[in-house]
Amino acid sequence: MQITQLPSDQRPREKLLQQGPQALSDAELLAIFFRTGIAGMNAIELAETTLSTHQSLQQLFNASLGDFCQVKGLGEAKYVQLQAVLELSKRFLQESCQRNTVFNSPEHVRHYLSLELKSRQQEVFMVLFLDNQNRLIHQDILFYGTINSASVYPREVVKAVLRHNAAAVIFAHNHPSGVAEPSEADKIITRKLISALALIDVPVLDHLIVADVSVISFAERGLI
Structure with a gap:
């Protein structure tokens, strides 16, 4: 019909x-x-x-x-259109993060990071650099790893924070395995990063793990 x-x-x-x-x-x-x-x-x-x-x-x-x-019935034209719509959605959420106070709008961050990280088959470590009103200045993927792990170096994170003159940061990485629960390695590197950034008075507001169906917040878990 x-x-x-x-x-x-x-x-x-x-x-x-x-x-x-x-x-x-x-x-x-x-x-x-x-x-x-x-x-x-x-x-x-x-x-x-x-x-x-x-x-x-x-x-x-x-x-x-x-x-x-x-x-x-589906061809290259519709594929290109769909990818364009998805990219517009990502940019809309990024713009929302830039215009709003990120720390007071955690859902914007969750949705945006889900779009950015869920589809990746390789583990990556992203940093959101914030100003003194917790608004997004810049974002960057600093480290790439295998599907199982990513090597994160505190010294490089500190250098990036200073380069962007950030007042605070939010960390995020994906678990391509689909399990969002933080591993012991995730907890250890988070503590190392918090300690390193404390030396330059830059707080870590959160660390989020993105998986297929959920996003876990270290802050909500009391791990930060």
């Missing part, structure tokens, strides 16, 4: 206008993005097939061009 044959309150575009985007299912939102279906399959059905094939939005968003195009 074509979407135009559905009742108006079941058509994704009309439903969004009437009830807002939060009222739509993942498939309905994706159908709006696709705009059209293919022969024998309307946009909603194409979206449902796509989600079923990739099993989750996260796997869809992280799909390579080859994997994305395995679904009949």
Whole structure:
């Protein structure tokens, strides 16, 4: 059945206008993005097939061009459009962090770091450099590791903090294994970094671990 044959309150575009985007299912939102279906399959059905094939939005968003195009009706053009939308989302969240007080808006940080780090297959260590009002000055991935670990050097972190004239920092790294729980090595390096930065009076506000389905905060756990 074509979407135009559905009742108006079941058509994704009309439903969004009437009830807002939060009222739509993942498939309905994706159908709006696709705009059209293919022969024998309307946009909603194409979206449902796509989600079923990739099993989750996260796997869809992280799909390579080859994997994305395995679904009949999806090609390079839609892949490029999707990547552009994802990048806009990242930049929007980064802009939100820059405009707002990061320490008072932890959800902005969680969402942004999730977009930045969840899809990475290699472990990386990121630093958010903050000003004296806890607003984001700059962010940087300082260290890259294997899928199991990342080597982090306190001296290099201190040099980066001084270079950006940061008043405080937030650390973040990903666990590609999917388990967000901090390891003993994570706790040890965090304590070393806190001690190193204390020598130049720069506090560590938090250390977040990003995994597939969760983001763990050291501050909330009482580890900082």
